Amino acid sequence: MTFADEVNIGSHDVFVNSVPHDRFARLRREAPVYLHPQSEIDQPADGYWVISRHADVVKANRQWENFSSGLKGAIMVEDRPDLEMARMIIDLDPPEQTRLRTLVSRGFTPKVIRSMEGHYREVTRTIVAEAVAKDSFDFVTEIAAELPLVAIAELLGLPIEDRHKVFTWSNTMIGNSDPEYAGTPDMAQAAMGELYMYANELAAARKIEPRQDIITVLLSAEGDQQLSEHEFDLFVLLLAVAGNETTRNALAHGLNAFLQFPDQWAKAKSDPGKYLDGAIEEILRFATPVMQFRRTATHDIEMHGVTIKEGDAVMLNYMAANYDETVFENPLEFDITRSPNPHVAFGGGGPHHCLGVSLARLEMRILFEELLVQVDHFEQVAPAERLRSNFINGIKHLQVRAIPVA
Numbered sequence: 001m002t003f004a005d006e007v008n009i010g011s012h013d014v015f016v017n018s019v020p021h022d023r024f025a026r027l028r029r030e031a032p033v034y035l036h037p038q039s040e041i042d043q044p045a046d047g048y049w050v051i052s053r054h055a056d057v058v059k060a061n062r063q064w065e066n067f068s069s070g071l072k073g074a075i076m077v078e079d080r081p082d083l084e085m086a087r088m089i090i091d092l093d094p095p096e097q098t099r100l101r102t103l104v105s106r107g108f109t110p111k112v113i114r115s116m117e118g119h120y121r122e123v124t125r126t127i128v129a130e131a132v133a134k135d136s137f138d139f140v141t142e143i144a145a146e147l148p149l150v151a152i153a154e155l156l157g158l159p160i161e162d163r164h165k166v167f168t169w170s171n172t173m174i175g176n177s178d179p180e181y182a183g184t185p186d187m188a189q190a191a192m193g194e195l196y197m198y199a200n201e202l203a204a205a206r207k208i209e210p211r212q213d214i215i216t217v218l219l220s221a222e223g224d225q226q227l228s229e230h231e232f233d234l235f236v237l238l239l240a241v242a243g244n245e246t247t248r249n250a251l252a253h254g255l256n257a258f259l260q261f262p263d264q265w266a267k268a269k270s271d272p273g274k275y276l277d278g279a280i281e282e283i284l285r286f287a288t289p290v291m292q293f294r295r296t297a298t299h300d301i302e303m304h305g306v307t308i309k310e311g312d313a314v315m316l317n318y319m320a321a322n323y324d325e326t327v328f329e330n331p332l333e334f335d336i337t338r339s340p341n342p343h344v345a346f347g348g349g350g351p352h353h354c355l356g357v358s359l360a361r362l363e364m365r366i367l368f369e370e371l372l373v374q375v376d377h378f379e380q381v382a383p384a385e386r387l388r389s390n391f392i393n394g395i396k397h398l399q400v401r402a403i404p405v406a
């Protein structure tokens with residue numbers, strides 16, 4: 001085997017059984033800025049630079065003038081024909097990105113997020129109680145997938161019964177490397193089109209009949225504060241994907257981690273008030289639901305003795321950074337008391353730092369609070385089934401039995 005085979009982290013197949021942490025460790029140690037050859041047909045033909053050390057990922061994230069999201073978008077593929085007509089906020093550089101971000105941030109204020117908490121907690125309590133009452137159940141489809149959909153439906157004011165449409169569209173768009181979602185690039189494109197149309201209809205309905213939701217806020221601004229219809233539709237599209245898969249996988253990996261490390265479950269249970277905030281951050285680090293994003297070098301850049309050439313594709317590898325042993329002691333241990341925990345699961349700062357951090361943390365906190373109250377402990381019934389993807393660290397199914405609190 002060549003070095004390239006031994007450290008291949010570009011192929012989707014490599015992620016089917018587990019995250020290849022040994023390969024990331026080797027890259028951090030031996031080739032922190034590594035020219036990875038193309039390993040999937042849609043990746044850049046000339047390969048891409050993998051940045052794997054924590055400090056470098058953080059630096060590159062902040063230096064957006066050097067590492068552009070706008071030139072070729074934020075997804076690691078060669079061609080993005082959609083960029084011409086469908087450039088989302090993650091595929092823009094400042095100042096265009098700043099303008100959009102300022103506009104849409106109004107829908108994500110702490111006040112908006114707090115206002116969702118009560119209803120969200122109620123829904124979570126019911127969903128957990130129904131699942132826990134069964135002999136065994138799939139934690140992913142019955143709990144982890146449901147809650148982010150409820151949250152997005154709530155945030156956008158979507159009819160609640162439409163949330164499963166959003167689930168299917170976003171699975172098809174993002175899981176197109178996995179046979180279970182049977183996506184071809186054409187199907188992904190079609191799902192994107194349907195979701196786009198759906199957003200468009202929603203916007204039209206809100207203009208006629210305004211409501212107290214983020215859609216109305218975003219559409220009712222004046223002048224250059226206003227989102228165009230197209231920008232709005234793209235934003236709904238992004239939210240449906242960004243707020244859905246990511247949080248679902250954070251929740252699923254959270255439970256999976258507690259199953260693998262039962263002492264940590266016992267600790268969290270002994271005093272949720274004391275341990276839960278730390279547990280959420282450790283779940284985010286451990287899970288790293290989005291493993292990487294793409295940037296493109298705006299000019300020649302020297303790093304660790306190699307030259308990234310202008311126009312080269314660069315992969316910021318958040319997964320590798322979150323297991324960097326120079327920052328996180330015993331990174332393979334799930335330790336809810338880890339402190340400090342400067343993980344980069346939401347990006348390493350910089351202009352694109354996740355807009356949904358408060359919402360994601362709220363969803364995670366409410367679910368795990370509820371689980372700790374209702375469940376004594378979980379038993380794993382079948383091994384976790386992973387998503388075939390080098391991009392999303394996904395769990396598709398996790399069959400468990402919940403032993404309720406006596």
Ligand code: HEM
Pocket residue numbers: 069074089090091097101152238239242243244246247250288289290293318344345346347351352353354355356357359360
């Ligand atoms: C655990 C859950 C989540 C994780 C791990 C996550 C991760 C990320 C990451 C890594 C980025 C940076 C993109 C880049 O580097 O180019 C990002 C951006 C973004 N996220 Fe999240 N996210 C999560 C939940 C959410 C939620 C719930 C929402 C909204 C409902 C959301 C909305 C966004 C948006 C709009 C951006 C783009 C921001 C910009 O380009 O300015 N995310 N997210």
